[in-house]
Amino acid sequence: MIAVDGELKIRKYQPADRGACRRLWRELTEWHRQIYQDPSIGGAHPEDLFDKHLEEVGADRLWVAVLGSEVVGLIGLVVKKGEAEIEPLIVSQPYRRRGVGRRLVETAVAEARRLGVSLISVKPVARNVEAIKFFHRQGFKTLGHVELILDLSGRAWKKGPKLFGCQFYF
Ligand SMILES: CC(C)(COP(=O)(O)OP(=O)(O)OC[C@H]1O[C@@H](n2cnc3c(N)ncnc32)[C@H](O)[C@@H]1OP(=O)(O)O)[C@@H](O)C(=O)NCCC(=O)NCCS
Numbered sequence: 001m002i003a004v005d006g007e008l009k010i011r012k013y014q015p016a017d018r019g020a021c022r023r024l025w026r027e028l029t030e031w032h033r034q035i036y037q038d039p040s041i042g043g044a045h046p047e048d049l050f051d052k053h054l055e056e057v058g059a060d061r062l063w064v065a066v067l068g069s070e071v072v073g074l075i076g077l078v079v080k081k082g083e084a085e086i087e088p089l090i091v092s093q094p095y096r097r098r099g100v101g102r103r104l105v106e107t108a109v110a111e112a113r114r115l116g117v118s119l120i121s122v123k124p125v126a127r128n129v130e131a132i133k134f135f136h137r138q139g140f141k142t143l144g145h146v147e148l149i150l151d152l153s154g155r156a157w158k159k160g161p162k163l164f165g166c167q168f169y170f
Contacts, residue, residue, distance in 0.1 A: 008100060010107045013062035013074075018054075020071035021064065022047035028090040035127045053088070063107050065091065065100045075104040077111055077120075084112045086122040089131075105138045126160060126170040 013021065029046035033039050042049065054062065057078050065073030073091040077084050086108055091100045112120050121144055124131040151157070160170035 007067055008103060009066045010063050010103050011066060013054075013059045013064055015059075017064050017071050018050075021054075021062075021074050022050045024071070024074045024090045024092060025050035025053075025088065027092060028088055031090075032125065032128075035125070061108075061111065063104060065095075065104055067095065067100075073100045073104050075108050077108045079112070079115060079117060082116075082118055084108075084115070084117045084120045086120060089122070101134060102138065105135075109138075126168075127158070 026042075026047045029042035029049075033041045053076065057076060061077040061079065063075050064071045065075075072095040073089075075089045076087050078087050086105070089101065089104060091104070109120060120140075122135055122140060124135065146163070157169035160168045162168065
């Protein structure tokens, strides 16, 4: 692991960050492929979804974490009708558990407060236990929607958590 000290900077996205942010988006997809053991997630060029996201939400609500000259993390805040959603959030694997994600979330939350939004949501996939624990630690302790799936494909799911006494699979 790489030590993260006072050098860490969180700043707005700049066009020169595009290549690094595309790589981070790919890393986010690879994380999802790993937890679902499904190499098809995100298609052949998942990094293109970064450009699509940038086009949709604009550069103004995207921040990067920079260590030295390296972009090691990315966060976006999508604001609609007085509410906000964190999407995406990714810290490059060697830099995790060093406070980078926390600093990125603090930046997005500060911006949401400044804009006067009433709530901020985030929608991690159910199997992303690490991200759920991370967000819980950052104060995201209210459950919003719960998406339930009836899978007609016959795919095998792992035994997941219980909610209201009901056993779920994820
Ligand atoms: C989730 C993620 C952004 C966290 O970033 P990070 O830089 O590792 O997190 P931090 O080091 O800032 O952790 C902040 C706090 O959360 C806790 N935390 C972080 N990861 C955790 C984990 N896997 N399990 C339990 N707690 C965790 C830390 O212990 C820390 O606690 P502290 O406040 O007591 O120090 C990072 O793991 C990641 O990029 N994951 C893959 C992509 C992803 O899942 N993104 C979210 C999609 S919704």
